[in-house]
Every structure is written in C-alpha cells, then in structure tokens.
Amino acid sequence: MPLVELTELTRAELEDALSEAGLERYRARQVFQWVYRRGVTNFDLMTDLSAAHRHALAGQFRVTSLPIARRDESEDGTQKFLLTLQDGRHIESVFIPDTPNQTFCVSTQVGCAMGCAFCLTATMGLVRNLTPGEIVGQVRVLAEALDVREARFNIVFMGMGEPLHNYDSTMAAVRILTDTHGLAVHPRRITLSTVGLVPAIERLANEPVMPNLAVSLHATTDEQRAALVPVNKKYGIKQIIDACRSFPLAKRSRITFEYVLLAGVNDSPEDARRLAGLVRGLRAKVNLIPLNPAAGIPFERPSDGRIDDFGRILADHDVVVSVRKSRGRDIRAACGQLAVEGLKKSAAQRLADAF
Numbered sequence: 318m319p320l321v322e323l324t325e326l327t328r329a330e331l332e333d334a335l336s337e338a339g340l341e342r343y344r345a346r347q348v349f350q351w352v353y354r355r356g357v358t359n360f361d362l363m364t365d366l367s368a369a370h371r372h373a374l375a376g377q378f379r380v381t382s383l384p385i386a387r388r389d390e391s392e393d394g395t396q397k398f399l400l401t402l403q404d405g406r407h408i409e410s411v412f413i414p415d416t417p418n419q420t421f422c423v424s425t426q427v428g429c430a431m432g433c434a435f436c437l438t439a440t441m442g443l444v445r446n447l448t449p450g451e452i453v454g455q456v457r458v459l460a461e462a463l464d465v466r467e468a469r470f471n472i473v474f475m476g477m478g479e480p481l482h483n484y485d486s487t488m489a490a491v492r493i494l495t496d497t498h499g500l501a502v503h504p505r506r507i508t509l510s511t512v513g514l515v516p517a518i519e520r521l522a523n524e525p526v527m528p529n530l531a532v533s534l535h536a537t538t539d540e541q542r543a544a545l546v547p548v549n550k551k552y553g554i555k556q557i558i559d560a561c562r563s564f565p566l567a568k569r570s571r572i573t574f575e576y577v578l579l580a581g582v583n584d585s586p587e588d589a590r591r592l593a594g595l596v597r598g599l600r601a602k603v604n605l606i607p608l609n610p611a612a613g614i615p616f617e618r619p620s621d622g623r624i625d626d627f628g629r630i631l632a633d634h635d636v637v638v639s640v641r642k643s644r645g646r647d648i649r650a651a652c653g654q655l656a657v658e659g660l661k662k663s664a665a666q667r668l669a670d671a672f
C-alpha cells in the first residue's frame with residue numbers, strides 16, 4: 318500500500334483516514350497540531366501519541382516537504398522562495414514582511430492559463446494545478462524557514478496561477494489553513510485574487526469558509542479589457558460587477574478591485590471616471606498597481622504624476638483607493654513577475670555538485 322500524503326487532507330478527511338486505519342478520529346487534531354503548529358513532520362517525534370500509534374501512522378502516511386531550491390532577499394526585506402515540487406517542477410512564493418502585516422503570497426498553479434497581456438507568469442502557460450498540500454505547503458515551509466509560525470500573518474493567493482481555475486484545491490487549502498487545530502489563520506486574513514471567473518465567484522459566494530475577494534479588473538470597457546485579459550470575452554465587465562454585487566460580505570469588509578496601470582493604455586482621466594462609475598454603490602476598494610515591467614512585456618509604467626491623478630479622481634468620486642507599493646522588484650518578486658524557467662545551476666553549484 319502506498320503511503321497517503323497527509324498534507325493533502327483536510328482535518329475531516331484525516332479523521333476518516335484515521336478511523337479506517339483503526340485509530341481514533343480525534344487523533345487528527347493532535348496530528349494537525351504537530352504538523353502545522355509545531356512544524357514536526359516526523360511521526361516519531363509526536364510524543365503525545367503512543368509508540369504504537371506513531372508506528373501505525375508512519376505505516377499509513379507520509380509528510381513530504383517542498384525543498385527550498387533558492388531564496389532571494391530584496392533590499393526592501395521582501396523574500397522570494399523557489400520551491401521544488403515532488404515532480405521536480407518549481408513554483409515561487411513571496412514573503413512580504415510589512416504590508417503592514419506579514420504576508421505570504423502563494424501560488425495556486427504552476428504557470429497560468431489566463432494569458433493576461435502584462436503578466437510574466439502568463440508566458441509560461443498552464444503547466445499544472447497545485448494540490449491542496451502544495452498550496453498549504455508554501456505557507457508551512459516559508460513560516461518554518463522564516464520562523465514566524467507563531468506570528469500573525471496574512472495570506473494572499475496572488476502568486477502564480479488563477480486560484481478559481483483550480484477551485485477545489487484552493488478551497489481545500491483554505492480549509493486546511495484556517496483549521497483551528499492547525500495554522501488557524503482567520504479567513505479574513507486570507508485574500509483570493511481572481512481574474513473574474515464568474516461561475517466560480519458565484520460558487521465561492523456559497524462557501525462556509527470564505528476568504529476575502531479581490532478581482533483583477535484592469536480596464537473599464539469590454540473592448541479594452543478583452544485586449545488585456547482574454548477571458549473577458551467569456552465573462553464581461555457587467556457580469557463580473559453583477560457577481561460582485563451579489564457577493565456576501567462580512568461586516569466592514571469590502572471587495573478589492575485591482576487595477577494595473579499601463580501608460581497610455583488604461584490610465585486616462587476618463588478611465589478613472591468610468592472605473593468610479595463601475596464600482597459605485599459597491600462596498601469596494603480599488604487597489605492601483607502601477608505596472609511592474611519585465612522583459613518581453615510590451616507596456617510601460619505611467620509616471621508618478623499620472624498615477625496620482627488617477628487615484629485622485631477616484632477619491633474625488635468617493636472611491637476608497639490605494640496604490641500598491643511595488644515590493645521586491647529587484648529580485649523579480651513583484652506582482653506579475655513570477656515565472657520559473659528550467660533551473661539553471663550556478664557555476665558554484667555545479668562545482669559543489671561535482672564533489
């Protein structure tokens with residue numbers, strides 16, 4: 318019998334698996350505490366379980382890690398991690414120390430199928446979906462490496478991939494991350510950012526445990542948006558806004574609309590006024606993201622003055638607006654800059670490997 322990957326299971330699923338293996342269901346709580354709170358993945362070290370139980374667990378389950386292939390630190394304190402998956406593929410995850418909270422930006426897919434014109438991840442295409450264990454594993458591994466497991470942190474599904482295009486794994490990851498016996502991240506500390514897959518937003522609206530919603534809008538007319546975000550041909554702006562209008566919001570929370578600012582493309586005063594009109598009456602905030610340029614991305618970042626003007630028009634229309642500070646640009650960790658090519662080994666690494 319192959320071992321079951323424990324980190325792929327929600328606690329409810331682990332309870333079922335344990336009971337099938339002849340163990341008490343409540344042991345799942347102990348196991349969750351060891352794995353997620355204390356970072357212990359070796360069953361032998363789970364000392365509040367009897368030797369017989371530890372042995373039984375080790376015979377049924379395994380806990381695989383995501384080895385850190387590379388770690389870069391930006392001059393602004395942001396850190397980017399390149400993690401190796403079981404099949405040898407790689408993903409990137411980012412730690413931002415002060416936004417003002419500590420934030421983990423995690424990936425939900427290897428690559429992405431959405432093809433947004435200004436995003437570097439899009440150039441990879443979709444390689445594959447991540448599993449729940451691989452999504453949660455990014456938080457587990459980074460929290461361990463940074464020694465912040467005890468601290469409060471936020472999680473944003475804003476790394477590589479479209480989370481709603483990998484719906485089931487993403488939501489299973491949310492259930493594992495928020496489990497009170499595990500990392501116990503409050504759902505309101507988790508934000509899911511989507512390109513606007515309307516049926517999935519409607520499905521999300523009925524989830525018992527729901528993260529905050531951010532929608533990547535980026536344009537104010539369907540024509541303009543379809544040129545930047547191809548999936549707009551399927552789900553247009555009106556459909557997205559309608560889905561947002563019926564989305565249930567917790568008290569005091571708002572839907573975030575992300576808007577990447579591209580010089581001369583979507584940054585005019587008319588765009589700002591149209592954007593204000595689109596979100597009117599919604600409990601919304603607009604997060605302006607000045608483009609993070611990358612080689613091969615055929616757009617430019619607007620001037621600071623232009624960005625300020627755009628923001629001011631929104632504010633004048635009573636829209637809550639913020640400008641996203643670009644973090645970790647020097648290590649290519651900023652929004653839209655995550656992409657993994659074949660791992661090229663440094664000369665030093667090749668030399669080290671030779672011994």
Ligand code: SAH
Pocket residue numbers: 431433435436437474475476478479480510511512531532533575576577606607608609610611614652653654
């Ligand atoms: N697929 C999801 C999650 C990605 S989140 C989504 O589209 O929302 C990353 C955010 O960064 C999205 O709003 C995305 O549109 C934005 N982004 C992508 N490329 C960018 C770039 N080059 N500069 C700035 N923001 C970018």
